Amino acid sequence: MSAFPRTAQFMGLNEPISREASHHDLKVEGRIPAEIEGDFFRAVPDPQHAPLHDNDVVLSADGMISRIRFRGGKVDHDVRYVRTARWLAEQQAGKSLFGRYRNPFTDDSSVEGVDRTVANTTPVWHAGRLYMTKEDGRAYEIDPETLDTRGSWDWHGALRSQTMTAHVRIDPETREMFFFGYEAGGICSRDVAYCIADAAGELVYEQWFETPYCAMIHDFAISEKYAIFPIFPTTADVERLKTGGPHWVHEQERESWLGVLPRHGDVSAMRWFKGPAGVSAYHILNAFDEGGKLHIDMCLSSTNAFGFIREDSGLDIPLPSITGGLTRWTVDMDSDGEEIESREIGPPGDLPRVRDKDQGRPYDLAWYPTMNMAGGMPLMGGPVGIAFNALVAIDPARGPVGMLTMPPLHAIHEPVHVPATMEGQKGWLIATIDRMDGPDTYSSEVWILDARDIAAPPVAKVKLPERLKPQVHGWWVPKAELERAKAA
Secondary structure (H helix, E strand, O other), rough: OOOOOOOOHOOOOHHOOOOOEEEEOOOEOOOOOOOOOOOEEEEEOOOOOOOOOOOOOOHHOOOOEEEEEEOOOOOEEEEOOOHHHHHHHHOOOOOOOOOOOOOOOHOOHHHHHOOOOOOOOEEEOOOOOOEEEEEOOEEEOOOOOOOOOEEEEOOOOOOOOOOOOOOEEEOOOOOOOOEEEEEOOOOOOEEEEEEOOOOOOOEEEEHHHHEEOEEEEEEEEEEEOOOEEEEEEEEOOOOHHHHHOOOOOOOOEEEEEEEEEEEEOOOOOOOEEEEOOEEEEEEEEEEEEOOOEEEEEEEEEOOOOOOOHHOOOOOOOOOOOOOEEEEEEEEOOOOOOOOOOOEEEOOOOOOOEEHHHOOOOOOOOEEEEEEHHHHHHOOEEOOOOOOOOOOEEEEOOOOOEEEEOOOOOEEEOEEEEOEEEOOOOOOOOEEEEEEEEOEEOOOOOOOOEOOOOOOOOOOOEEEEEEOOOOOOOOOEEEEHHHHHHHHH
16 A cells, blocks of 8 residues: 555554654653653554555554653653564565564565564563563564664573563562463464563573463463463464454354463463353453462453454444453362352453552552543544543552543553652552644643542643654663663
8 A cells, every 4th residue: 555544543543653753851841750760661553654455453563662761850752663574674675565464374475484573562671671572473672772673582592482472470579570472383373382581581481381272362460379371262263364364353152261370380280260251351450369269350341342353253342332341350279160250340441550569469559541431532543443531540459549530632541650669659650641632633741640649630741742652551660770781
């Protein structure tokens, strides 16, 4: 195509910007807390060329690494493309060469065998290294200072899996990084590689297991005892791909599963618990142990939330008809049964955030974007088609304990949490905000919120001279960790 198609995947907040940029000493309203010293890294999908096919989706867009840097009360912003093998091939050709989302059989023949990942989903920081990740391939390492791409990362040849999740889990005490790759053995395989990197960043564990069917496993969780793998019936089939079809189809009548493995154990100890049919969750908030019970809190919905997947699946389920909410699944690890107890503990939403120190532990506060129609009509954007216009704070024992509703024509994206140094404080949340200024014009800000009272006015707002492309996920890295990595 010579121009981007006029579809929801390329309109509104999804409209491509397609350029790198740097902005320094940005205008700040209010006062940035002294504790906020570090970098907010964001993964931004932004295509450099119009797609081959008009039914392309935003998830296929080239990955960009965006950095919002806080130093001494001043803020800079830089954004650079991740120089993946795919990006380099298309830059040389001056056009798109890769076809449908995650379907190599629709690519131009000139790129057969070229790594297809766009590394556009989550920036990950571990053991002094910065990665850009997407679950259909291996991560790319990024220089955290220059944002230059260092190359595809496979732990110096140690990683056997062909893929790596965009949702790693880092234990707050051991500093181990737990991760996995699905379709690890190749496209549409049932293979999952479960891996652990130690505190020094060395790959120390990789074991493979098979899932009940080939499913999208976007996220997983850890508790202090277990690694937890949710399997929802959004499935892949290689024969469908060979005919030019979609990678994912949601099977509404098919059962879901929950795989639970001792987190340092052998995969032969995996237990499977059967869940309800047709449900779906993209993101897990947290998991923790309570005696013999294991609790998993996730943003569960009655079907797949992505409109393009429902359309490809022949499911005529409009977005307002989808039900669900923040849901707790509980399994009894001391019993021999495979039952899952399920109950809702919070309103619908997604992109949940828990404090890093609470990872895999009982917690009393978390946050996630949600919808509140009191804020007016939401903005168009993201893979679901609309952007969130509110942020909810939740105590899982009590339910919602606070909400920030955005002004009309505003959107809020996934926040990052910055811990406080004073005892009793909950720290700060940093999030990017979009505002619709005209029929086709938008502007962006960065808001800093008191994590204890998100409904209070922002303690600071950072103004951007041009709009930001919305992120998928972000990661906060303190200045001290960046300096240690630079000195190493």
